[in-house]
Amino acid sequence: MIPSTTDNRLPRILVVDDMPDNLFLMNGLFEDRYEVVQANSGKEALQVVMSANPPDMVLLDIMMPDMDGYEVMRRIRQHAPTATIPIIFLTALASRKDERLGLDLGAIDYLTKPVDPEQVLKRVEAHVHATSRARCIEALSEKLARHLSPAAWQRLFEGADSRSIDFEQRQQTLLFAETAGHGVLDDRERDALAAEVEWLATRHGGRVDRFHDGAGVAFFDDPAACVRMAMELQRTASDLRLRIGVHTGICDIGTFRSDYESRCTLIGHETRLAAKVAATAAIGSIAVSPETYALVKDEIHTDANGCLVMEEFHDSDLAQVSLTPAPAPSSGAMSTFAGLGRN
Template sequence: MTEAVSEQSGPRPARRARVLVVDDTADVRFFLVALLRDDYEVEAAESGEEGLQVALSDRRPEIILLDVMMPGMDGYEVMRRLARDPRTADIPVIFLTALSSVEEEQFGLDLGATDYITKPISPPVLLARVRLHLERSANAKRLKTLSEQLSRYLAPQVYQSLFDGSRQAEIQTQRKRLTVFFSDIKNFTASTAQWQPEEVTFLLNSYFEEMSQIAAEYGATLDKFIGDAIVIFFGDPHTLGPRQDAVQCVRMAVAMQQRMAELRQRWKAMGIPKAFEIRIGINSGFCDVGNFGSNLRMDYTIIGREVNLAARLEQAAEPGGILISRDTHDLVQGDIEVEEREPVIAKGFSEPITVYAVRKTPAPPAVAAGVIQCDRPGLRLELDPGRLTPAQRADAAAELRRALDSLEPALQAGGASAAAPVPAAAAAAGTQASRLAAVQAADAAGAGDETLPDSITGINLTVGLSRAMNMKGFYISMLRRFMDGRADTPVRIREALAAGDLKAAELLSHSLRGVSAQIGATQLPQDAEALEQALRDNAPREGIDELLLRMEDSLGELMEALRSALPPTDAAKSP
């Protein structure tokens, strides 16, 4: 059962960080919730499966405290699944376990855990590490958001090369063979001179959005927007080789002309009567590419004669047409159908320029391996997981789930019925919250009429009290919970052994070890650990039975000492 615990006081101005506690031991969950609830929203799950469900729900936590040894799905498997899922991969996870070997700690960290805390748990250490990792996670998210915002001012390839370290932000250029693309909207400035600025902005941005998407599909480097013009090039920072770069560029140009026809229909339906058309010029050759500018402000771009020629070809192209130079033609012939046109006299060039017009044939879709495409009435989908960041994949998955929910109302109905028993969970949460509030209130009042003895045989009270944050009322509550819930552990271990379930017996021993150590017991944790190790090593049954008897004696002595030191409560005295 998942337990949600919230503060009883009035609303706070901002939502507190949500902590998910995943532990199969009720005493540990009780302790951790009490420890954390003053500063955080705390939710507790009693199994790995429940913990995963909460992490993937709309109650997504900011940090997870995860027990390692649990029946069913253990903490290691939970960590593997959290790390594999992009929706939860960035959640910090702190392992809580009585396993204290260096190998166990390294294994947990290698799986992707953020930290590793051994039981018995030191409250100051746990609180400090939770606070530290929440701050680090929040800072990482802020940096990620900022980097994603900054990435919109750079071509995706440039942004990626800067963040993966393959390119440095320094004044540096190189000469490379590129294919350069120029386009503009014919007579756009004159046609929109009387328009309101908002109308021009809307039309331009919708046009740029569509063209940018196509450029990204074909792997282009989008250099800049100049008014209504677009400058694009292929060949840096990534290249498929001069020939394939040129082919991709021309195919991209054809796809843009086709998309422009769709945009014209869309704009017409919105009441924009002007039938705008674009002109495109493409040239291939050696250019200077890199960072130009100063150490205070630089721009990743291209310069050179071949860039100027692409611009001149765009100006010479017919509306709706694509002109390519001889150099580009030499690279794409055999893949692109063209028609030779009259040479172009271009400003800044002493000789006429041989040009070719690209025939208007459908552009082959730019579909890479793993890309999913679907285009039919009522459904248009293109999904390329390889181009998405982990955060974008998580967003895409959420969008697809919402789409599936809208297509399958039966599933929604099923989900609604499955979620019906919320009042019971809420009642349980309320009971847990009330119990914790009562404990803290009792502690504030000096633990009511109950006092903590000076000593209890088998317990180091100084250690135990420190692990209860020096709250006497809370510590007495922990001792009583131990008395109420642990007396039958030897019987349950024998039942597991009789059923041949050594793992269940090991988990019971492990749980008793952790909880008894948390309250400051001295001998019992050692005896429980010895039995746990024997069960893990599949020792001979005679040895296991001997260790079980020894642990049972230690537990019995501790229980007797607790009953003598802590008189029954009023509820226990009443018939």
């Protein structure tokens, strides 16, 4: 599945037409799939496009009284921040000359009225899909440029390995672990943290994002498994003086092959949110976001042996609960939730 946008919201589609009936038809066609914004003139369309919240795509009529669609498109293309917004002409002008002019101006498609709703929906969905993938490719390319060799990056984005790139969007719970110095690690500490995160993530059923500087990042389908790993990591890597954040959200996951190995990484803003949650944690503790706490609070309060639970973030939108593992006893059963100890 291709994510809708890299910031995990519905694509925002602007429909521009001076006929109320056409606006009503398009709104009914798209409202369950996209965020639909309407404009009944070229001037109003430009105000929406040039706003702080521009659309991800524009469906643009040509024949309008104040400013025709061709002029609207020229102005959008002349403004650098909006120049790459995909535009589809949706118009009663059906001649080859008009279509050629629209495409030459940079429209990605040209649809004529009267419209076939099913065909319009199919074409728009195809372009949304292609645009979303292109944005994800751009974000992945920018991230991996800092981590892959130039040759490996070129093979992945310009060579045969490009066919291996895929994206999916799903709810994940992220673990973000950083040192008290906010990512200042020597080589030994960095290798130790990476090895411990890799081992524990595999043991607890998660995946590791190896492409993040100065921190350990893992992500899980099961939020409780992520918290169990966080508790065990705090205990086993106590000499690194870690702050750990756990956060749940809808994540964009990129998978690809590089150097004959299948790899994955997170793109988008959820990793940054997990890092902000980690920054609220005390050294040796785990800060849990409200989103994650809502999913695991029953397990925490039912099976909290071996950890200190403090609801100390009542005034924060980032974190709600702090968990601190107690020293491991020399023997005896450990909490099945806290996971303090290797089985």
